[in-house]
Amino acid sequence: MTRTSSSTVLALAPGWRVLGWLLCPLLGAALLWGLKLAAGWVSTLAWFPFQGPFRLVESIPEPAATLGALGLGAVAGLGLALLGELDLLSLDIGASGVELRRGGKSQRFDRGAVGAVFFDGGKLVLLGTGGDELARESSDLSKARVRAAFEDHGYPWHADGDPYREDYRLWVEGTPELSDRANALLRARKEALAKDQGDEVKELRRELVKAGVFVREEKKRQYWRTSPDRQR
Known part of the structure; x- marks a missing residue:
């Protein structure tokens, strides 16, 4: 550090x-x-x-x-x-924003855009102020150090995990609340998870985020939610 x-x-x-x-x-x-x-x-x-x-x-x-x-x-x-x-993740956390770097690529989010930070298993998750998922990245960094750094710079750290955890629902084929495109992406992601195609899984998650659908998995089962604004 x-x-x-x-x-x-x-x-x-x-x-x-x-x-x-x-x-x-x-x-x-x-x-x-x-x-x-x-x-x-x-x-x-x-x-x-x-x-x-x-x-x-x-x-x-x-x-x-x-x-x-x-x-x-x-x-x-x-x-x-x-x-x-x-594949190593590094973080640059400051009062003005946070930057996540991996494999020569980076994502930067202004401090004002970050509404929650927490670990979901081995993944570091950043949520926007409206509940949208900004980033979900696997990390081998010390959880204690990551938490301390975010808290030192005034970020809203959620020690209990995802504040929207109860909003996630198990995905089943043809979920009527989701669009045809979102269901197709989740179907393709299910197949990629079964085949351990990590890069494809990440790419499909990014496409789901663009469609306003946020996904997490447990034992290769997918759970989804939309942003709180869309649920109103």
């Missing part, structure tokens, strides 16, 4: 990030090296399916096989570390 006279910046500690960059290549190299060692044993098991790839690996001469396994594993680990780095 970094504090200045006007804002507080929250990000994963550099030590943890460095550890990730070191461990991921080592674990990747160890995993492929282990698979390379196992290939010789598996290729002797006549009953084991898909023998072709294992026999191919076993046929590679040493030390090329070991060096190749270590190198490919390390490269794969670096790729995983990069994906993890891009």
Whole structure:
């Protein structure tokens, strides 16, 4: 956590990030090296399916096989570390507004536009003054530090969670209170959740927000609400 006279910046500690960059290549190299060692044993098991790839690996001469396994594993680990780095959320919280950054993209909201801030499970949620959902982002940041930073800068922190939680209803196919477009988006999002397509799930949530529908999920079941203004 970094504090200045006007804002507080929250990000994963550099030590943890460095550890990730070191461990991921080592674990990747160890995993492929282990698979390379196992290939010789598996290729002797006549009953084991898909023998072709294992026999191919076993046929590679040493030390090329070991060096190749270590190198490919390390490269794969670096790729995983990069994906993890891009998925990290950082916050810049100040008296004038808050900025959420992830993967080179940012969202900024003026202080006057934020009506509630809270955690919903592992997700940080910002609501507008009219109850509209401004942001819902997964976060590995310390919840205590996030709360302290928002409260220090005068934001309305809701320790009990979503003030509109009771307004959410379980979505079922063809919900009559929703438009055909909203139902179609929720249907597509249900399929994306079932297939663990994270990026597609996020994109469909953004489209639902544009349609004035806010969604959360529990055990891959979707719950929805609209803004309080639309319910009047």
